[in-house]
Amino acid sequence: MKGRPESLSQEVEQRPVVLKIDELTHFFASLRAVHDFSVTIKQGELVGLIGPNGAGKTTVFNVLTGVYTPTRGSIRYNDVELTNLPSHEIIQMGVARTFQTIRLFSDLTVLDNVRIAYHRHAGYGLVDSILRLPRFYEKEAEMTEQAQEFLAIFGLEERQNDIAGGLPYGLQRRLEIARALATRPRLLLLDEPAAGMNPQEIDELMELIRFIRDRFSLTIFLVEHRMRLVMNICEWITVMDFGEIIAQGTPENVRNDPGVIEAYLGRQAAT
Amino acid sequence: MQQLRKSNVYFIVGALALFVVIQVFLSVRIGGEPIINNYWRGIIFWGAAITIVSLGLNLIFGFNGQFSLGQYGFYAIGAYVSADITYRYVRGDMSALIVVIGGSILTLLLMWGVSLLLKRFYGVHVTTLFVSNLLATVLGFWLAVRLLVPLLGPVVSTLLQALPPGLAQQIVFFFALLGGAAVAGIVSFLFGIPVLELGSDYLGIATLGFAIIVFVLLNNSDTLLPFPEMKGARGMVGIPQWTTWPWVFFSLLLVILVMRNFLYSSTGRSIISVREDERAAELMGIDVGRAKILAFVLGSVFAGLGGGLRGHDMAFLHPSMFNVIQSLNPFIIVVFGGVGSMTGTILTGFGWIIFLEGVLRLYLPDGFENWRFVIYPMILVLMMLLRPEGLLGKYEIGFLRQRLPKPRMKSSEAGEEAAA
Numbered sequence: 001m002k003g004r005p006e007s008l009s010q011e012v013e014q015r016p017v018v019l020k021i022d023e024l025t026h027f028f029a030s031l032r033a034v035h036d037f038s039v040t041i042k043q044g045e046l047v048g049l050i051g052p053n054g055a056g057k058t059t060v061f062n063v064l065t066g067v068y069t070p071t072r073g074s075i076r077y078n079d080v081e082l083t084n085l086p087s088h089e090i091i092q093m094g095v096a097r098t099f100q101t102i103r104l105f106s107d108l109t110v111l112d113n114v115r116i117a118y119h120r121h122a123g124y125g126l127v128d129s130i131l132r133l134p135r136f137y138e139k140e141a142e143m144t145e146q147a148q149e150f151l152a153i154f155g156l157e158e159r160q161n162d163i164a165g166g167l168p169y170g171l172q173r174r175l176e177i178a179r180a181l182a183t184r185p186r187l188l189l190l191d192e193p194a195a196g197m198n199p200q201e202i203d204e205l206m207e208l209i210r211f212i213r214d215r216f217s218l219t220i221f222l223v224e225h226r227m228r229l230v231m232n233i234c235e236w237i238t239v240m241d242f243g244e245i246i247a248q249g250t251p252e253n254v255r256n257d258p259g260v261i262e263a264y265l266g267r268q269a270a271t
Numbered sequence: 272m273q274q275l276r277k278s279n280v281y282f283i284v285g286a287l288a289l290f291v292v293i294q295v296f297l298s299v300r301i302g303g304e305p306i307i308n309n310y311w312r313g314i315i316f317w318g319a320a321i322t323i324v325s326l327g328l329n330l331i332f333g334f335n336g337q338f339s340l341g342q343y344g345f346y347a348i349g350a351y352v353s354a355d356i357t358y359r360y361v362r363g364d365m366s367a368l369i370v371v372i373g374g375s376i377l378t379l380l381l382m383w384g385v386s387l388l389l390k391r392f393y394g395v396h397v398t399t400l401f402v403s404n405l406l407a408t409v410l411g412f413w414l415a416v417r418l419l420v421p422l423l424g425p426v427v428s429t430l431l432q433a434l435p436p437g438l439a440q441q442i443v444f445f446f447a448l449l450g451g452a453a454v455a456g457i458v459s460f461l462f463g464i465p466v467l468e469l470g471s472d473y474l475g476i477a478t479l480g481f482a483i484i485v486f487v488l489l490n491n492s493d494t495l496l497p498f499p500e501m502k503g504a505r506g507m508v509g510i511p512q513w514t515t516w517p518w519v520f521f522s523l524l525l526v527i528l529v530m531r532n533f534l535y536s537s538t539g540r541s542i543i544s545v546r547e548d549e550r551a552a553e554l555m556g557i558d559v560g561r562a563k564i565l566a567f568v569l570g571s572v573f574a575g576l577g578g579g580l581r582g583h584d585m586a587f588l589h590p591s592m593f594n595v596i597q598s599l600n601p602f603i604i605v606v607f608g609g610v611g612s613m614t615g616t617i618l619t620g621f622g623w624i625i626f627l628e629g630v631l632r633l634y635l636p637d638g639f640e641n642w643r644f645v646i647y648p649m650i651l652v653l654m655m656l657l658r659p660e661g662l663l664g665k666y667e668i669g670f671l672r673q674r675l676p677k678p679r680m681k682s683s684e685a686g687e688e689a690a691a
Contacts, residue, residue: 065554085393091556099554105547107665108540111676115537116544117555122537126565129536130529136536143537144676152679161675183556 015042016078018187018219019064024073026056026063033059035243037073041187041236046213046220048234050227052263056243057223058100061191065097066090077187092120096185098176100192100223106165110156110175113164114147117182147182153215154178154208170201177208181216188212190222194229202226206233231255239263278669290520297516312516313584314629315621319519320581322620323526325604326613327573330530332602333611334539335566336546338471341462341478342574343598344485345455347590349575350582351489351501353451354510357583358500360443361511365427366420368443370412371450373419378411378457397560401464408457444513448522448579455575460568467563482598489590506589514584522580526573527671530613533569535673542566546611574601607654609661613671619662 017040024037034056041047049057063070066087075082082090105113123139151157154174159167164175173193180188193209194202206229213220224230230237230251237254239247247257254260293315296306307315328342352371359367385403389395431439466477492501501507533539542562544552553559582588591597604623608615631643654662 067550067554087553088556088558089393091554097554099551103548103551105544105551107547108543109675112540116540116552116557119537119541120556124537126533126536126538129538130532132532140537145679148676148679157678160678179555 013042015044017041018043018045018078019221020074020076021060021064022074022076024060024063024075025071026059026068026073027071033243034063034070037240037243037245039238039245039248041219041221043219044213044217046209046233046235047222048230048237049221049223049240050225050230050237051240051246053225055240057240058191059243060240061097061189061223064090064189065095091183091185094184094186095189096180096183096187097189098180098191098193100195102169102172102176104164104172104176104179106163108164109161110151110164110167111144111147111160113175113179114150114182115143117179118143118147121184150178150182153212169196173197173205174208177212181212185216185218187219187221190220190224192223192225194224194226199228202229205229209233276669276674278672282668282670286524290516293520294516311629314624316514316516316519316584317581317628318621318624319523320577320584321600321604321624322617323523323577323580324574325601325608325616325620326526326530327570327577328601329570329605329608329611329613329616330534330542330566330573331570332605333609333616334534334546335542335563336471336549337467337563337567338475339478339567339570340475340598340602341481342570342601343593344478344482345459345571345574346578346581346601347485347489347593348458349451349455349578350588350593351451351492351507351578352454352575353447353579354507354582354588355498355500356447356450357443357511357513358507358509360447361509363428365424365431368446368450369419369423369427370415371454372446373423374412374415375450375453375457377414377419378408379453381407381411382460397465397468401461404464405461408461440511440513444518444583447583448518448576451579452572452575455578456568456572459571460564463564463567467560467567479595479598482593483595486590486593486595489593492590501588504590506587508587510582510586510588512583512586514580519580519584522576526576527613527617529569530573531671538562538565603651607651607661609663609665611665612661612663612667614666614668615661615663 019039019041021037021039024034025032026034037056037060039047039049049060051057059068062068064075064082066082066085066089070083073083077090077093077095080093082093082095105116108116122143124133124136127133128136128139148157148160151160154177156171156175156178159171164172167175177190177193190209194205197205209220209222210233212218222230222234234251237247237249237251238245239254239257239260241263246263247254247260249257293307297312299306305312324342324346327345328339331337331339331342356367356371359365382404385407389400389403431443434442462481466474466481469477488495489501490504493499493503534543541552541557542565544555544557545559545562549559552562600623604619605616607623608617608619627643627647631646632640635642
């Protein structure tokens with residue numbers, strides 16, 4: 001789409017491209033959910049995707065993570081084509097995501113939720129676990145310790161043996177992010193992380209998102225509904241409506257874009 | 272090494288004590304009749320076999336969340352395959368032993384080769400996976416029939432004749448059980464590749480279809496299949512009665528241990544995560560297809576093992592033992608004992624047979640024995656109304672429970688959390 005404005009620092013321009021989506025189009029039967037969606041995300045950026053309900057934001061994420069195969073278009077992650085790959089292979093390449101509605105493994109403990117995301121790095125096989133060889137104990141302890149470190153970062157350490165489904169809502173959200181990070185991603189997709197949160201929790205969440213980006217040197221692409229969060233933390237914003245991009249730019253540019261105000265902000269300001 | 276937990280010690284001591292007590296009751300004779308007579312011996316062995324089969328189903332249904340009604344198909348395969356090996360062996364024919372064991376090994380090697388080959392590609396389609404593994408299986412068993420039987424036949428039979436007959440019998444029985452389990456595993460792998468893509472109810476119908484296919488093929492094993500010794504609908508007679516208490520006990524113990532160690536590992540957790548939320552598991556980088564196949568194959572291997580034990584206890588196999596109504600038994604046991612509880616399955620597996628075939632059959636008044644098939648469904652109805660989560664829910668005895676890791680020493684974050 002449009003080139004970046006001069007105001008963005010040269011430094012960001014020179015970083016390698018992590019994700020490049022080109023003319024992505026997805027149909028549900030004859031309904032065009034996403035049309036000619038293109039976006040380029042560079043390493044370390046925090047990019048927001050906003051738009052009214054039903055604009056196709058979550059569909060973009062679902063296509064990105066292999067839940068749907070797109071009708072047309074290409075998605076290149078670190079120069080590897082992701083379309084047609086099954087989800088788990090995409091995740092194993094270093095993409096992780098959270099969900100709009102919380103999808104924890106709710107009958108399992110908090111710790112197990114994180115350890116499941118670590119599965120790929122377990123470092124022991126079936127034989128080790130069935131025969132309970134020393135390697136099993138060693139790697140399992142290592143894995144548990146790493147998972148506990150993650151929980152500590154998210155303030156969930158005390159709750160490690162609680163059943164995940166019994167946690168308060170805010171903590172479940174945190175656990176979901178912790179679990180996504182445990183897959184050791186380079187690119188994190190957050191699908192409406194602030195859904196159902198009160199203003200204070202949103203402030204904490206913004207802190208957390210900035211913190212994890214720096215701590216794990218992530219690139220973050222987030223879908224959000226809440227303008228406050230997006231305007232505050234994103235460096236670059238893409239606005240969608242009816243499956244199409246209607247504006248792209250820095251938060252200031254987007255805030256003042258007449259098309260966006262009409263499609264989105266105007267309506268929200270009126271209510 | 273890890274410290275011994277109290278619950279582990281209790282379990283091991285309890286299990287060994289049970290083993291010794293039953294063995295003593297089976298061998299001590301009072302007035303010419305053992306304390307546990309042949310009838311009750313059959314009941315106990317039957318209960319153990321059903322428990323093994325149901326544990327397999329609990330792995331598939333309770334822990335992996337895949338609704339399978341085909342468990343008795345694999346039970347039947349295990350029973351007939353292992354029975355065929357020993358049936359032919361006692362008649363001086365080593366071919367079944369060599370074909371099943373050699374063929375399984377060749378097939379597994381070929382499948383391994385296929386998986387190495389396919390690993391080079393991303394996003395392999397299910398059809399490719401299925402066809403290549405089917406070819407590997409056909410080739411493996413074809414090679415076993417054409418090459419291994421003429422090559423190894425005389426060698427194996429001389430070797431076995433050189434051994435003392437008792438020892439040779441135990442060795443052949445071991446391989447018969449192994450062979451039954453291996454063939455059940457291979458068939459479930461092939462069947463699982465296309466079918467496990469399906470969602471829950473659809474999978475139920477597909478697996479029910481599998482159980483029916485196995486039943487019909489066994490009913491016509493002398494005409495549709497090249498196995499005249501299985502005698503189709505007349506029933507296979509002349510199987511040696513080789514199942515003994517140590518075989519039953521240690522098979523069950525092995526299954527319990529393997530299942531426990533498997534479940535409480537990283538792979539086991541990935542299998543449980545598929546039950547919890549398949550989409551979320553996939554998006555945590557878990558190969559859901561692989562997890563499902565793994566649970567399905569392991570569950571079917573257990574079923575095959577149970578079949579081998581049952582066949583060599585009955586010394587007789589009939590296809591009607593594996594019909595569609597019967598094939599619901601493991602399912603009932605799993606739901607009754609508690610979906611996702613090994614302890615529940617073990618208790619109910621034994622309890623079911625002892626209650627239904629032991630107590631009710633013996634103690635209902637003459638002419639009323641068949642009322643037991645009315646009594647047990649009534650109990651099922653009551654159970655579902657009063658305790659739908661099953662007898663034990665998700666409860667496990669200490670030995671079968673997951674060990675929860677201790678929290679680390681309190682860090683600054685934990686302190687803040689507590690203060691807030």
